[in-house]
Amino acid sequence: MWQVFRANLKGIFRDRVFLGILVAATIFPLIPSVSSLSMRQVTELSITLSFSLLTFILLLLAIFLGGTSLWKDIERRYTFSIAGLPLTRGQYLLGKFAAIAVFLLLVSLVLGLLLLMTVYVTSILHPPIRPVVWGNLVLAVLFHCLKYILLVSFTFLFSTVSTSFFLPIFGTIAVFFVGTASQQVFDFLQSPSGQKLPVLLQQIATGLYYIVPNFTAFDLNVNAIYALDVPLNGIGLTLLYFIVYLVIILSCASFLFARRELN
Amino acid sequence: MKKLVLVGLVLLLYVSVVVPFTAYMQNKPFVEKLGYVPSAATLRTTSLDQQYLVSSTLIMKVLFYYGSLFEAQKNHIDIPPNYDGMVDVIETAVKLDPYNMDGYYFAQAILTWDNRRIERANALLEYGMKYRDWDFYLPFFAGFNAAYFLKDYPTAAKYYQRAADLTGYALFSKLAGRYMYEAGKTELAIVYLKTMLASTHDETIRQSFQLRLAALEETRRAEVARDLFIAEQGRHPKSLAELEQTGTLDFPLVDPYGGKFFLDETGQVRTTSKFSFAGAKKSRQ
Known part of the structure; x- marks a missing residue:
């Protein structure tokens, strides 16, 4: 599994994905000047824009890197050769997943550092009313990274049953939409307007809420932008949720991949 | 040579389209x-x-x-x-x-x-x-x-x-x-x-704030002069011109919006612009 992980991580670097990200990251130095358009919250706007850029890059990476990785191996029949290797299909899948997850962590680290530098420059030029809480920024970057690692697990799950790249790519985009909106739908169901909906619909929506991922929990942007306190119990619960959910999705993916007919 | 002419033509075509296009976008109704x-x-x-x-x-x-x-x-x-x-x-x-x-x-x-x-x-x-x-x-x-x-x-x-x-x-x-x-x-x-x-x-x-502030500071200057006049003369001034004539107002009032200051019937300092360029324009018509 270690060798699969190493080979895949090297492959990602060899494909110059990291170089592409660095090119995209050249937008970061422009953020302080764009933020100065704000009337009253220049530093806050720079944090908003920096996080938008970071999450956008991570989203693209998660979908396209995750969505094509396993599918490409199946399509090119590389997976056919793993039958002769001393590792199970599950280990092969986990090795590939770990390579992308580590790559996302590395990208988050680099982009996170650029984000911190951008915010630091802006906060020197335009000191905010509330001082920047740097710990919140780091936590927000970390949790965004975890969110996209979780999303990558879905690309693998879809790749195990798909015969084309459509399901891994578009299925994951759909999961991202649903996972980002699930908490709002749940909150609406709890509101007086939501209670007026047919009971069956309420029950189906509530059931789905527990099944689909909840990406809202990983969004600490508001805490980072406005220096609000981060609830520690919430952080702990979200971390646990991430681990448990990831284990479930990867187990399902391994189970399905082990039973897939590879020609 | 042919290629060069073709590239030049394409560029010319682009410029002839992009200029009116930019003007159209700029002059779009504000609601749009x-x-x-x-x-x-x-x-x-x-x-x-x-x-x-x-x-x-x-x-x-x-x-x-x-x-x-x-x-x-x-x-x-x-x-x-x-x-x-x-x-x-x-x-x-x-x-x-x-x-x-x-x-x-x-x-x-x-x-x-x-x-x-x-x-x-x-x-x-x-x-x-x-x-x-x-x-x-x-x-x-x-x-x-x-x-x-x-x-x-x-x-x-x-x-x-x-x-x-x-x-x-x-x-x-x-x-x-x-x-x-x-x-x-x-x-x-x-x-x-x-x-x-x-x-x-x-x-x-x-x-926008600086303009309004300048207008308000002029209003305040007129109010202070008016109050001083009342204290000295024991009566209300007939107009702002009287304040200038008596030297209570040291220099003429300037409305940055282009209007003219005046005293209304209750003795309050007003301006014809009502603190807007549109108001000043309307008062001039």
């Missing part, structure tokens, strides 16, 4: 420029994890629109502003990001002096106070609106007290107390505008 903005709930769902970016973008959009409008007014081009459209967008933006100070600040700037939608401004500020519970600006704005526009002094005192509690500034405590009754409206507005000016980065808003 603002565009249709879906409800906050829809936007929150569709913007995924970019809701703070969407909120900031909406506010920027309105700000640019207002900026172009302000420039047009300065150049004496009378375009009726779409205040409702602007405020709808701002309200949507602060629902997406209830901490966004730009939204409250801008709404305060356009809803009060220009539009006189004071209740709507204060409702928005009240909403913001629930989230930005550390920020004294929101109760400060709401207090000013209540005192200056609504003349609701108990409500104003409540807001100023909140601002005082958050900052410990003596000025707000004064405003929360008797100061408001003793000080004239003009002085209150000058204090308010100076506070607003001290904390804005945006050039359009800054210029």
Whole structure:
């Protein structure tokens, strides 16, 4: 599994994905000047824009890197050769997943550092009313990274049953939409307007809420932008949720991949 | 050579299209420029994890629109502003990001002096106070609106007290107390505008406030001269010209909006511009 992980991580670097990200990251130095358009919250706007850029890059990476990785191996029949290797299909899948997850962590680290530098420059030029809480920024970057690692697990799950790249790519985009909106739908169901909906619909929506991922929990942007306190119990619960959910999705993916007919 | 001519032709074609295209985009009606903005709930769902970016973008959009409008007014081009459209967008933006100070600040700037939608401004500020519970600006704005526009002094005192509690500034405590009754409206507005000016980065808003502040300072100068005249002569002056003739007013009043100052029948200092370029233009016609 270690060798699969190493080979895949090297492959990602060899494909110059990291170089592409660095090119995209050249937008970061422009953020302080764009933020100065704000009337009253220049530093806050720079944090908003920096996080938008970071999450956008991570989203693209998660979908396209995750969505094509396993599918490409199946399509090119590389997976056919793993039958002769001393590792199970599950280990092969986990090795590939770990390579992308580590790559996302590395990208988050680099982009996170650029984000911190951008915010630091802006906060020197335009000191905010509330001082920047740097710990919140780091936590927000970390949790965004975890969110996209979780999303990558879905690309693998879809790749195990798909015969084309459509399901891994578009299925994951759909999961991202649903996972980002699930908490709002749940909150609406709890509101007086939501209670007026047919009971069956309420029950189906509530059931789905527990099944689909909840990406809202990983969004600490508001805490980072406005220096609000981060609830520690919430952080702990979200971390646990991430681990448990990831284990479930990867187990399902391994189970399905082990039973897939590879020609 | 043929290739060169072809490239030149394509470039020429592009330039001949892009020039009228840019002019068309620039001269689009303001309502179209603002565009249709879906409800906050829809936007929150569709913007995924970019809701703070969407909120900031909406506010920027309105700000640019207002900026172009302000420039047009300065150049004496009378375009009726779409205040409702602007405020709808701002309200949507602060629902997406209830901490966004730009939204409250801008709404305060356009809803009060220009539009006189004071209740709507204060409702928005009240909403913001629930989230930005550390920020004294929101109760400060709401207090000013209540005192200056609504003349609701108990409500104003409540807001100023909140601002005082958050900052410990003596000025707000004064405003929360008797100061408001003793000080004239003009002085209150000058204090308010100076506070607003001290904390804005945006050039359009800054210029707008500076103009109003200059006009108010001229008004205050006239009021001080009028009061001095009454104290010395024991009667009201007939006009501002009399204040100049007697030397009570040391130099002529200048309305930066282009209007003319005068004393109304109650002895209050007024200007024909009513603190707007459009008002000055109307008075000249």
